[in-house]
Amino acid sequence: MANLTLDLFCKVVDNFGDIGICWRLARQLEREHGIAVRLWVDDLRAFQRICPQVDSGAAQQVIEHVAVRHWVGQDGEYTPSEVADIVIEFFACDIPPGYIAAMAQRPVKPVWLNLEGLSAEEWVEGCHSLPSKHPRLPLTKYFFFPGFTNKTGGLLCESGLEGERAAFAADPAAAPRFLASLGVTAAEAAGLKVSLFCYPYAPVAELFAAWRDGGQPVTCLVPEGVAADAVQAFLGQPAVPGAVRSEGALTVRVLPFVPQQDYDKLLWSCDLNFVRGEDSWVRAQWAGKSFIWHIYAQDENLHHKKLRAFLQRHSGGEALDAFSLCWNGARQGDWPDLWKGLAEAMPEISARSAQWQQKILANGDLASNLTKFCASLT
């Protein structure tokens, strides 16, 4: 795919997942597929949280060989020569009408994709790669769905990721060194290490109480800004990086919000990872440790259906399913019991993770599938 150009449009709807996914995809397309990528993003501050090199005041900048444009609005005229060979809109964000008009004027029309959100539900297979003709212009847009089966676009996974993870795991000093760089003490690192990334409405206080009163020492590492009310209530002080408190068997420590590449290392360093949304959820699956997913809430509890679809596909076992359903408010349960069940099941869950990874990667990774799909259309 060398010499191709690609424009990826990202509207930050909420939090960090939109830009997290687009940034990951942009880098991989450039690095592994030799495509000249331009990433258009409307919220540079959100981008800066996961990628500190970002200058939030710059209209244009280049980061890791990816051209980044601040997408400031829908106005503006574009010439056909400004349009890329491949145009991707993330999550049905409306790209500027002037840009679409220029796409239609291009002698060779660009490949136009709408990259959708990840779901384990079966209907995704029927919608993946479907075309949608523009009502007026000679353009066709294709739906590209990430997913868990060979009838979907697969999942984002860099080619070197497993090698990096394995090298990190093989070096006994790597995790302690990484955690120490975030302020975690040796005593804290000796307990069961849990990273916590969830939405504010997760039952964090209930889980903290179960850990505090349980027999096993637990160190819970929480990036700044996550579950801030519950964390602050436990700490009895503002939840700023470095804040720490132990009570009973539980220690809670607030970490700085780490750059995206370091977030993988945090997942690799912990025994159990609480993740959320889409991108951290996928990374937890590559990390090969037990994980609990907090799904992004939708109206009419639609997300509970999505959660169940994933749990069924993943088959992590009864304890994991029960804990996950209660964590997401799809069921009520007793937290000390739920935790006891999960803690006992964790070695088996982690042991099965390699099998799960093989299954979901059998179909190839999303960036490779996407480039193949684009090639098939030209």
Ligand code: TRH
């Ligand atoms: O932040 P999220 O909740 O993002 C999204 C958005 O809300 C989006 O609108 C919605 O569509 C989607 O969820 C389902 O969760 P997610 O997807 O896990 O993205 C978080 C990103 O932040 C991910 O790329 C990892 C990164 N991250 C860091 O870089 N450093 C950190 O310290 C942490 C905790 C996360």
